[in-house]
Amino acid sequence: MDYDVIIIGAGMAGLAAGIRLAMYDRRVLLLERHYAPGGLNSYYHRHGRPFDVGLHAMTNYVPRGTRRAPLTKLLRQLRIPYEAFRLCPQIGSEIRFPGVTLRFANDFEDFRQSVHETFPSQREGFDRLVERIEEHDELSLDARPIPSRPVLEEFISDPLLIDMLYCPLMYYGSPEENEMEFGQFCIMFKSIFKEGFARPEGGVRTVIDALLARFREEGGELRLRSGVRRILTRKGRAVGVELQKARGVTKLGRRRAEVLAMADEPGEVIEAPVVLSTAGYPETLALIDDRTARSEEAPPGRMSFVESIMVLDAEPRQLGIEQTIVFYNDSDRFDYRRSDDDCDLRSGVICCPNNYAHAKPLPEGLLRVTSIANYDRWAALEKPEPYASAKRRWLERQQEKVASVLGGDFRAHVVADDVFTPTTIHHFTDRIHGAVYGSPRKVRSGRTPVAGLYVCGTDQGFLGIVGAMLSGISIANARVLMAGS
Numbered sequence: 001m002d003y004d005v006i007i008i009g010a011g012m013a014g015l016a017a018g019i020r021l022a023m024y025d026r027r028v029l030l031l032e033r034h035y036a037p038g039g040l041n042s043y044y045h046r047h048g049r050p051f052d053v054g055l056h057a058m059t060n061y062v063p064r065g066t067r068r069a070p071l072t073k074l075l076r077q078l079r080i081p082y083e084a085f086r087l088c089p090q091i092g093s094e095i096r097f098p099g100v101t102l103r104f105a106n107d108f109e110d111f112r113q114s115v116h117e118t119f120p121s122q123r124e125g126f127d128r129l130v131e132r133i134e135e136h137d138e139l140s141l142d143a144r145p146i147p148s149r150p151v152l153e154e155f156i157s158d159p160l161l162i163d164m165l166y167c168p169l170m171y172y173g174s175p176e177e178n179e180m181e182f183g184q185f186c187i188m189f190k191s192i193f194k195e196g197f198a199r200p201e202g203g204v205r206t207v208i209d210a211l212l213a214r215f216r217e218e219g220g221e222l223r224l225r226s227g228v229r230r231i232l233t234r235k236g237r238a239v240g241v242e243l244q245k246a247r248g249v250t251k252l253g254r255r256r257a258e259v260l261a262m263a264d265e266p267g268e269v270i271e272a273p274v275v276l277s278t279a280g281y282p283e284t285l286a287l288i289d290d291r292t293a294r295s296e297e298a299p300p301g302r303m304s305f306v307e308s309i310m311v312l313d314a315e316p317r318q319l320g321i322e323q324t325i326v327f328y329n330d331s332d333r334f335d336y337r338r339s340d341d342d343c344d345l346r347s348g349v350i351c352c353p354n355n356y357a358h359a360k361p362l363p364e365g366l367l368r369v370t371s372i373a374n375y376d377r378w379a380a381l382e383k384p385e386p387y388a389s390a391k392r393r394w395l396e397r398q399q400e401k402v403a404s405v406l407g408g409d410f411r412a413h414v415v416a417d418d419v420f421t422p423t424t425i426h427h428f429t430d431r432i433h434g435a436v437y438g439s440p441r442k443v444r445s446g447r448t449p450v451a452g453l454y455v456c457g458t459d460q461g462f463l464g465i466v467g468a469m470l471s472g473i474s475i476a477n478a479r480v481l482m483a484g485s
């Protein structure tokens, strides 16, 4: 065999799994079809500026030295010092619904107080719900999935409070429409409300560089522009992968970013007895060469988003924008489901990367807006037109919405922007429907119908940057290191 373990995908989960395995002297090969690592949370250059693809906030923030927290646990497992991620805590965030606002920062007692003051009749119920969440072992690899709505309704009788709790948790981690598996709810509740938000100084690149440096230091091997075409099996066991054949190189854009045109032709075969895939569960099943092994049902997710980034010629605080993140909803009920139109602006997320406690202020003002979108509608638009016009039209509507939610008008201060859609997400990660949070069916155990093939990352059920890293670590530990593979 050429390697002990092949990992498909150099996003957060793949990088973390790779470090863990290389630390224990496994010969690891990390294969990434894109020309840069980071996956859904990578970075790129446009208008001469670096942009993060997806970074609003790193969830799970805790101060240095906090015991038994996911962030400190993962740093210890990867032997990365706390300072390496250069985390700057948030200033303060809000959940804004018509006539009601809940505030939270990185101190759970402040949030509890905000809930108590805003919903006095729900005080006791909320506190009991928090106890229930604390008791739940959402990290168990064998946990049975249960829906969260009936559990929440046991404790909270005001649907407005349930909607307000769901809004940030669903936006930052639900592949399901208007529902959330309870274990997933607990993970997101703890990571957002009980722990908190931070931003790495220097953006997501700081985190990616720290992970890459550790991976290389431990002797791991990374191959970019190396898409896996098929996962090879023999008698129901994974035996390696076959790469896509690289046919040619197309130069694109002013920055001459190289995009490989991958032909659907067999390329190099690489052997390993264990394959970890971070490509998503349905996407992984589709790669298996043995058709009988693909029978497992894994519906692709439908939740995708349009994300707009605006560069401002002023500090957002000078324009009256004080919050780090605002999760808003302006209709009667919070309706988290695939949009009927290209986008649904009734709710959304507004993030201001400047509003973290940075050691040095960012060079320019930045605003990011996330709106629920519809992959099929965006995919049906021809490029460059009418796709480009649709992006511009929706950007203008998002700007109008942000101005009305935040009050005041920042629009005259926008000096550059970029918009990406569900088709962009699909293009750069191969996720079916550009589904950011993957399939609603999560595979907690990581197991697939093929022995030696495991999924980790998004479709194991641990979402976000920290969740994906934890998933990579836990599957590497449970399915390779502890299994003696």
Ligand SMILES: Cc1cc2nc3c(=O)[nH]c(=O)nc-3n(C[C@H](O)[C@H](O)[C@H](O)COP(=O)(O)OP(=O)(O)OC[C@H]3O[C@@H](n4cnc5c(N)ncnc54)[C@H](O)[C@@H]3O)c2cc1C
Pocket (backbone or CB within 6 Å): 008, 009, 010, 011, 012, 013, 014, 031, 032, 033, 034, 037, 038, 039, 040, 041, 053, 054, 055, 056, 057, 058, 059, 226, 227, 228, 229, 278, 279, 305, 307, 425, 428, 429, 430, 436, 456, 457, 458, 459, 463, 464, 465, 466, 468
């Ligand atoms: C717009 C947006 C905003 C976000 N904001 C935040 C945020 O603020 N905070 C946060 O914590 N999380 C955020 N996320 C979510 C977070 O980025 C993801 O949950 C996390 O990065 C997922 O990591 P992963 O490793 O599981 O998967 P991915 O990042 O999807 O990595 C999978 C990798 O596999 C590669 N791949 C797929 N198929 C193949 C193949 N056949 N061969 C080789 N390689 C392959 C892909 O190219 C990709 O690099 C955001 C995501 C988006 C899109």
